Amino acid sequence: MHLLINTGGGDAPGLNAVIRAVTLGALNRGWQVTGIRYGYEGLRTGDPDGLVPLDRDRVRGIAHLGGTILGAINKGNPFEYPVQQGDEVVLTDVSAEVLARFRAVGGDALVAVGGDGSLRIAKRFCDLGLPVVGVPKTIDNDLDGTLFTFGFDTAVSVATEAIGRLHTTAESHRRVMVVEVMGRDAGWIALHAGIAGGADVILIPEIPFDIDSVCVKIRQREAAGRGFSIVVVAEGATPHGGGRVIRAREAGRDVQLGGIGEEVAEAIRALTGKETRTTVLGHIQRGGTPSAFDRVLALRFGAAAVNLVERRLFGHMVGYDPPDMVPVPIPEAVARLRRVPLDSGTLRTARSLGMCLGD
Numbered sequence: 526m527h528l529l530i531n532t533g534g535g536d537a538p539g540l541n542a543v544i545r546a547v548t549l550g551a552l553n554r555g556w557q558v559t560g561i562r563y564g565y566e567g568l569r570t571g572d573p574d575g576l577v578p579l580d581r582d583r584v585r586g587i588a589h590l591g592g593t594i595l596g597a598i599n600k601g602n603p604f605e606y607p608v609q610q611g612d613e614v615v616l617t618d619v620s621a622e623v624l625a626r627f628r629a630v631g632g633d634a635l636v637a638v639g640g641d642g643s644l645r646i647a648k649r650f651c652d653l654g655l656p657v658v659g660v661p662k663t664i665d666n667d668l669d670g671t672l673f674t675f676g677f678d679t680a681v682s683v684a685t686e687a688i689g690r691l692h693t694t695a696e697s698h699r700r701v702m703v704v705e706v707m708g709r710d711a712g713w714i715a716l717h718a719g720i721a722g723g724a725d726v727i728l729i730p731e732i733p734f735d736i737d738s739v740c741v742k743i744r745q746r747e748a749a750g751r752g753f754s755i756v757v758v759a760e761g762a763t764p765h766g767g768g769r770v771i772r773a774r775e776a777g778r779d780v781q782l783g784g785i786g787e788e789v790a791e792a793i794r795a796l797t798g799k800e801t802r803t804t805v806l807g808h809i810q811r812g813g814t815p816s817a818f819d820r821v822l823a824l825r826f827g828a829a830a831v832n833l834v835e836r837r838l839f840g841h842m843v844g845y846d847p848p849d850m851v852p853v854p855i856p857e858a859v860a861r862l863r864r865v866p867l868d869s870g871t872l873r874t875a876r877s878l879g880m881c882l883g884d
């Protein structure tokens with residue numbers, strides 16, 4: 526068996542742990558393993574450097590490292606590959622080239638590690654006859670079919686630590702500190718880090734917020750002698766009747782979010798007269814060493830992916846359904862995003878703690 530593995534989309538802490546577990550699981554079965562650099566790019570270009578033979582030495586001591594030794598890319602969808610034609614970028618289907626090269630290198634199966642975009646691509650390849658097994662990755666934790674994706678716990682830990690640090694300076698200066706965290710469509714990071722860090726206000730994409738209710742909370746704290754407040758905002762949060770704040774757009778799609786934190790801070794300043802500051806945590810949440818939880822989760826995902834290949838359960842992703850790893854059909858996993866349910870116990874906990882959710 527010759528197994529190929531790639532890491533698609535944005536990176537997440539734990540990717541290297543998955544690569545290690547897949548490689549060792551395969552080698553221990555007597556299989557051969559090859560890494561594809563930069564998603565499908567290493568196959569598409571035909572460049573010999575695009576493929577990395579993975580042996581024990583290559584994956585030694587990498588489980589604790591952030592990033593991915595294979596490289597990541599989020600603009601390399603082979604079914605809509607951006608090709609420059611004159612002044613225009615034309616989205617072109619180059620999947621046949623990728624498929625042909627997969628066969629030419631003697632690939633028997635692919636382990637595709639990615640979020641919903643990468644897993645959709647993997648499924649399309651599967652439909653074209655490429656045997657694929659998926660591993661769910663995203664710090665946003667918004668993939669369906671798994672309780673947790675790896676990377677999420679690390680992002681929450683980073684954001685929680687930042688909120689803790691902002692608390693002391695907020696209190697010293699009696700300021701309102703607004704912290705913008707990642708979370709395009711789902712507010713898991715904001716909710717978990719907000720609760721863990723003792724935020725006063727948590728704004729998530731699932732609950733459009735009313736800035737007046739945010740200010741009511743800040744004024745109530747002021748009246749109770751608490752001159753400072755911490756507001757955690759997911760990058761995809763929206764005000765009632767308003768849209769997402771977009772930093773950069775590409776080919777008509779919302780690509781880069783960011784800026785809602787500053788808008789919220791401005792509004793609080795205008796409505797309450799309080800001094801406000803904004804911190805955007807950005808990619809700090811994605812970089813660096815994975816937490817112990819994410820390492821174990823990622824190593825388990827990798828080992829389980831090899832098991833699915835062995836059982837020829839292609840077209841499936843590994844899902845974490847505690848305490849087990851289970852096969853989940855990829856179409857089911859990508860049919861909808863896993864957003865914070867409005868009746869979630871974690872949301873109820875935040876409310877019970879007196880946190881304002883902007884509604």
Ligand code: F6P
Binds near residue numbers: 640664665707709
């Ligand atoms: O999907 C994970 C994520 O970190 C989102 O939360 C964020 O919007 C996006 O990736 C950022 O992507 P990029 O690395 O392209 O800026």
